Amino acid sequence: MAEAHADAEFKFEVLHKDLMGRVGRLRTPRGAVVETPTLMPVLNPGLASVGAGAIGAEEMRKHGAEMLITNAYLIYRKPDLREEAVKKGVHSLLGLGLDLGSGCETPVMTDSGSYQLYEYSDVEVSNREILDFQRRIGSDVCVPLDIPTAPFPHAKREQARADLEETLRRLREARETIWGGDKMLAGVVQGSSFLDLRAESARRAAEIGFDLYAIGGVVPLLASYRFEELVDVVVAAKRELPLNAPVHLFGAGHPMIFPLAVALGCDLFDSAAYALYAKAGRYLTSEGTRRVADLRFLPCSCPVCSSHSVGEVRESAELLASHNLCVSFAEMRTVKQSVAEGRLWELCERRCRAHPALLSGLRRLAKYSALLERFDPATKLHPFFYLGETSAHRPEVLRYSERLERFKLSGRVLVSTNPFSKEKCFTEKEEEKFESVFFVKPPFGPCPVELAETYPVGQAEVPAAAEADSEAKTVALRNVLKLLEMNAGKAKFVFVYDRSWACEYRCQPLIEEIGKYAEVKMKK
């Protein structure tokens, strides 16, 4: 992976890691400290788009906001706002005072109008102009006027390529305009849903060098629940981006996507959702959206839902916006806690069962297990919990499979799906005649009895071998086969399996294959 722009090196410190996710500390050039992953609420001064449910900047901070985002283009377009912003600075315009604790202003990221460009095909400002404006109003994080491209089939490859080249030209222009000082600059990654273009976009942005990176153009994927493609797109970009720079997933403000997005290595999120959804009478939860009109009970513990009736929340866009913001920040804390304790996969297992499309996203994540494994910590305090078929493809399982190569076996070796059972195929005396004894623990596979208590296999909470699902058994048997193949001709294997494994049709061909390397016995 590429190196981050040298200036950014000491600005982003990773405190905890899990999967590709991390809890980090971002220090802005002005000295403010933001803990990531974090949600930047969108605050657009004087705009009807926020409407009745508007929440002020100071209240945002109470909700847990450590950084805000506003749209520089929308400010620029209104002469009175523009003038005020230049005079007072964007922080004052948003009503942000100095934080008494840190003595710093809450950092503000400014968007450039790219979204308006995408929505209305045109904006009345150039890249240079909007960057200059962001600089003048004292933005902490400036964003170039990149060109978002819709996903395929709405946009074709040629368009994605052309938009990408123009975006890269603007990124270079931006880097020439804004360099060092007290501003940070975001390198935006585009490329539509073409994964090679996403990778190229990220690689070339990283070559230019930015303080942080933003993956853009994903809102249509989010809006149409195309989470498998979202996973592909983020992975394609992320693997080309420097590890020591924060990554922003532009437009992802719904809490139900936070666990998956953080697992993929995203650190910054922006949310207008809390307000837009409130305006539309929609109640956010970490498990999807409800129309507040359909609620009979408030399925939430937040201050709004703990002290108001469902009728009161239904009548007040302000209460609804406050709830929406509250659950969003709580979900971010939940994600952070899961990263800190090494349980982010498990959180994804639960949260991705909010919708079949999210489950498809989780399955897609599992396909990147080898990539995840390179980032995922090798030991965790928390035991491995098997929580469904997707758990059979966790990085820990893959890592265990890779470590099987360490076993150099010779002599007689017993591999059994249940060597601890009372109804053994062999007496204890007979078992002593084996040089080594392995038990098979789904989904990991063969484990020497001596390591029965060791992390991860020994400390894994998995269903009993007989009750494991076919995915767990299949992965386990593949690893048995791998152990046998690697030691073929050196050790003499006996493989004993329980009749419950014989009922699994997916297991049978694997057991036949094992039979090429071992004497196979079925326990009756």
Place this chain on the structure above:
Amino acid sequence: MAEAHADAEFKFEVLHKDLMGRVGRLRTPRGAVVETPTLMPVLNPGLASVGAGAIGAEEMRKHGAEMLITNAYLIYRKPDLREEAVKKGVHSLLGLGLDLGSGCETPVMTDSGSYQLYEYSDVEVSNREILDFQRRIGSDVCVPLDIPTAPFPHAKREQARADLEETLRRLREARETIWGGDKMLAGVVQGSSFLDLRAESARRAAEIGFDLYAIGGVVPLLASYRFEELVDVVVAAKRELPLNAPVHLFGAGHPMIFPLAVALGCDLFDSAAYALYAKAGRYLTSEGTRRVADLRFLPCSCPVCSSHSVGEVRESAELLASHNLCVSFAEMRTVKQSVAEGRLWELCERRCRAHPALLSGLRRLAKYSALLERFDPATKLHPFFYLGETSAHRPEVLRYSERLERFKLSGRVLVSTNPFSKEKCFTEKEEEKFESVFFVKPPFGPCPVELAETYPVGQAEVPAAAEADSEAKTVALRNVLKLLEMNAGKAKFVFVYDRSWACEYRCQPLIEEIGKYAEVKMKK
């Protein structure tokens, strides 16, 4: 199922149903209305067991408590408390004023000392004495001094049988002591983990007739995460209990068990957990327990966690108790909302992925699908969401399988895993030669193309046929086979399947079986 005791008939009204769960309204003889399922916090006046984190009765009400539970035996044992309780009544003793809205006192259930009997093998009171005491202090729900029996193997069958007979004797004695008036009486179900004894216990209690029923003796199952057995035990009792009486699951106060327990038909829960856990520095979530010392972030939106640092919560048993209570009530509202919208199974899919043992509990629940189907509403507004292997065994799928009997087919019938695909085996002209065309939608199975948009199959959000897991495909193929068998000799079937189905080893034997009734073609 038995009829409820006649007096209770108009006291418990069911408002919403889902699986075996319900949202109901319990009207006490004194006129208070309690919405179920509900959590009754345990409040023991003047007892150190609650300690520093003690929350008063009025604060409980603010948290959402509609009914409280206290231990009559512990009050009885302390002369000063006993005297005060008799003089003032239990409501005043607990500090409960009249509710200004309803003009009623918050109902109080009184426990009898059975738990102390279980823990210490002896109590200094008889069944008659403690019932008389409950009556005198003005309890709303009295509980006989039943004999809890530990689960097997801790208790043997003979002991469970003997304890059960004594419990039933005491229940009869209680019914003679307390009848009608303004008191309700709970019929306690015991029987250890012996399912036939649980069923007998419930049946005989129902014959005596109580206002509500309480399933006792399950704390050891809960404490050791034996959730499969818990499901068995609750089902065994529940199917013998009258439908129009509330059922209390004694000792189940952890929110992570609420969705599963409500799905099984439990309506009342009691919780000392919020306080006991707080005292031990344990932080409750709907997805398990955390040691507050291990938390770096507060994964919750409640008023405590939204406005305090993790350090502050760590230092204060009172804040922790308040959080614990808050998430417990929020989870109960979440369960109620899930029942109201017909999505309780989906909530269980998520929540039971908090721990492998809970997932085993969910799998056990799926084995009772035929029983659940009898109670589960036949149509729901919300579409069916496929969220993992267990979803293949939802009551909706079973119900669909049963309705296949309605299809009386003749002529040429095409059953295809993907009739809408461009790469068809037949041209449209050829397809017109079929009398009927069915598509196969996992996990449901064959569905006439004409019903492609109809509930539940048409409105089910399931993975695309090619990407379905083997459980979904297996269930779908079994239903194809069923349709074919039922119409064998009457219709002439052609079965066309996609090559992705051929890769599933579990599908192959079913496809072979289908070949006995149909001409089978694989699409390449």
